[in-house]
Amino acid sequence: MAPGTARTPLSSHRLIAAAVDLADEAGIDAVSMRALAQRLGVVPMALYKHVASKDVLLDGMVDLVLAEVEAPDPALDWRAAVRARVLGARRAVLRHPWARRAIESRTHRTAVVLAHMDAVARHFLDGGFSPDLTHHVMHALGNRIWGFSPELFEEGPAGDAPAPDPEQQAAVARELAQRFPGILAIATAATGGDLSSVGQGCDEQFEFEFALDLLLDGAERLQRSGWASTAHP
Amino acid sequence: MAPGTARTPLSSHRLIAAAVDLADEAGIDAVSMRALAQRLGVVPMALYKHVASKDVLLDGMVDLVLAEVEAPDPALDWRAAVRARVLGARRAVLRHPWARRAIESRTHRTAVVLAHMDAVARHFLDGGFSPDLTHHVMHALGNRIWGFSPELFEEGPAGDAPAPDPEQQAAVARELAQRFPGILAIATAATGGDLSSVGQGCDEQFEFEFALDLLLDGAERLQRSGWASTAHP
DNA sequence: ACGCTAGGCGTACGCTGTACACCTCGTCAA
DNA sequence: TTGACGAGGTGTACAGCGTACGCCTAGCGT
Numbered sequence: 001m002a003p004g005t006a007r008t009p010l011s012s013h014r015l016i017a018a019a020v021d022l023a024d025e026a027g028i029d030a031v032s033m034r035a036l037a038q039r040l041g042v043v044p045m046a047l048y049k050h051v052a053s054k055d056v057l058l059d060g061m062v063d064l065v066l067a068e069v070e071a072p073d074p075a076l077d078w079r080a081a082v083r084a085r086v087l088g089a090r091r092a093v094l095r096h097p098w099a100r101r102a103i104e105s106r107t108h109r110t111a112v113v114l115a116h117m118d119a120v121a122r123h124f125l126d127g128g129f130s131p132d133l134t135h136h137v138m139h140a141l142g143n144r145i146w147g148f149s150p151e152l153f154e155e156g157p158a159g160d161a162p163a164p165d166p167e168q169q170a171a172v173a174r175e176l177a178q179r180f181p182g183i184l185a186i187a188t189a190a191t192g193g194d195l196s197s198v199g200q201g202c203d204e205q206f207e208f209e210f211a212l213d214l215l216l217d218g219a220e221r222l223q224r225s226g227w228a229s230t231a232h233p
Numbered sequence: 234m235a236p237g238t239a240r241t242p243l244s245s246h247r248l249i250a251a252a253v254d255l256a257d258e259a260g261i262d263a264v265s266m267r268a269l270a271q272r273l274g275v276v277p278m279a280l281y282k283h284v285a286s287k288d289v290l291l292d293g294m295v296d297l298v299l300a301e302v303e304a305p306d307p308a309l310d311w312r313a314a315v316r317a318r319v320l321g322a323r324r325a326v327l328r329h330p331w332a333r334r335a336i337e338s339r340t341h342r343t344a345v346v347l348a349h350m351d352a353v354a355r356h357f358l359d360g361g362f363s364p365d366l367t368h369h370v371m372h373a374l375g376n377r378i379w380g381f382s383p384e385l386f387e388e389g390p391a392g393d394a395p396a397p398d399p400e401q402q403a404a405v406a407r408e409l410a411q412r413f414p415g416i417l418a419i420a421t422a423a424t425g426g427d428l429s430s431v432g433q434g435c436d437e438q439f440e441f442e443f444a445l446d447l448l449l450d451g452a453e454r455l456q457r458s459g460w461a462s463t464a465h466p
Numbered sequence: 467a468c469g470c471t472a473g474g475c476g477t478a479c480g481c482t483g484t485a486c487a488c489c490t491c492g493t494c495a496a
Numbered sequence: 497t498t499g500a501c502g503a504g505g506t507g508t509a510c511a512g513c514g515t516a517c518g519c520c521t522a523g524c525g526t
Contacts, residue, residue, distance in 0.1 A: 010473080033514065045515075046474050054514065104337065104383075114413050121415030131422035135435070138419060140444035143383030150337075150375030150383045180347050182354030186371060189364035202368070211373035214455075218447040243504080266483065278484075279505050287483065 078127025
């Protein structure tokens with residue numbers, strides 16, 4: 001840097017924000033201490049004056065994403081509130097596609113993470129759920145409280161040739177039909193019977209809300225029936 | 234190696250089995266190509282004559298774990314069959330604690346992986362579920378078909394000092410009560426009101442079966458009511 | 467005026483996956 | 497019997513990673 005041009009000083013916050021930008025642009029794998037330092041016009045080791053390790057950097061990135069989720073209207077009943085908060089988290093996570101993997105990889109629970117979990121738990125408690133039932137229901141929701149579902153059919157970068165060869169594709173379909181008829185059936189169901197677009201994936205948003213509602217339905221039913229854990233202390 | 238002592242030749246299978254052993258003993262992070270090669274008395278690059286990359290090695294490891302799950306009695310009805318198969322997968326995964334992370338990290342679906350998914354799907358289809366409903370229910374189950382739940386409260390290596398200081402612990406509890414009352418409530422519910430063992434985690438097996446049954450209940454209800462996706466093509 | 471310290475710099479270490487060239491066997495055809 | 501060939505083990509090397517450690521300098525408080 002040329003002398004005389006004072007550089008905006010680094011800070012933990014600026015650093016984390018830059019990391020989020022970098023991840024948004026180039027994916028989470030592109031976020032290395034070296035790459036991040038270069039983007040900030042600084043030597044790699046300079047970063048360590050502001051974050052203790054890459055792990056806490058990632059913690060900070062997750063916090064920043066979670067800070068984007070807006071709180072639901074307090075007038076909503078428990079079910080609408082949970083739904084709103086979770087779908088809000090989903091919107092935030094979808095804005096940062098790397099966030100899913102980042103959240104899953106975190107081992108420490110930061111205050112921001114705890115705050116989100118706490119908020120969800122309180123929706124249930126305020127709605128009349130027992131702490132016990134709330135606990136189990138939170139477990140049942142699992143990662144879904146962050147707005148994403150455990151990815152079952154996730155595709156890779158999806159950058160392959162889309163339809164390399166109809167002949168070959170037919171062969172794949174035949175093989176699939178013979179060896180995995182169940183998968184074929186549900187895959188074609190997803191595409192309305194169109195065999196040619198089987199690998200296309202499905203409406204993730206629909207699947208997410210379907211599963212979320214299924215779980216909330218079940219929770220509601222248990223709560224109404226005065227569920228209490230029996231086999232469990 | 235001393236001359237004259239013929240070494241059992243490497244093979245893709247032997248290699249994968251050794252990797253599984255290594256992961257069982259030392260964790261998945263200890264499975265590096267170098268460490269694996271050393272364990273086999275061979276130079277790292279020798280492994281690449283039998284596996285194309287570390288990724289396909291991991292695929293193979295997952296396949297080997299999945300090969301351990303036993304098929305359920307064909308006489309069972311759909312619900313018992315799904316339950317049995319999933320809990321069978323769970324037993325296999327629990328025998329290899331690294332398998333959870335390994336499965337989540339896989340991006341390719343091997344034949345063995347597809348076979349498991351296919352088997353689960355067929356339980357539903359054979360039970361009278363429409364392909365459509367089966368599809369959504371499979372999504373709702375998500376990673377749970379592998380026998381583990383999306384980890385919400387997972388603890389780290391749990392090797393820290395168990396109770397460093399009662400005074401300090403009380404401070405933590407006070408802080409928790411103020412900032413995250415919801416979490417405190419459900420955490421104490423899990424331990425029967427025992428504040429001192431809050432960080433201890435809970436009965437994972439119970440939580441897993443609770444969530445599984447919640448989902449299967451919901452699925453059953455939808456199937457009985459002749460559910461068909463409406464808003465969805 | 468002086469020393470302290472926050473913060474940026476440079477070097478270096480040990481680790482990772484793996485590309486590439488080589489070398490050495492066992493097998494099989496001529 | 498010989499000669500080619502391919503499977504499989506070896507060695508070296510590269511680029512990248514996180515980060516420990518020491519130095520150096522500008523700004524600030526006393």
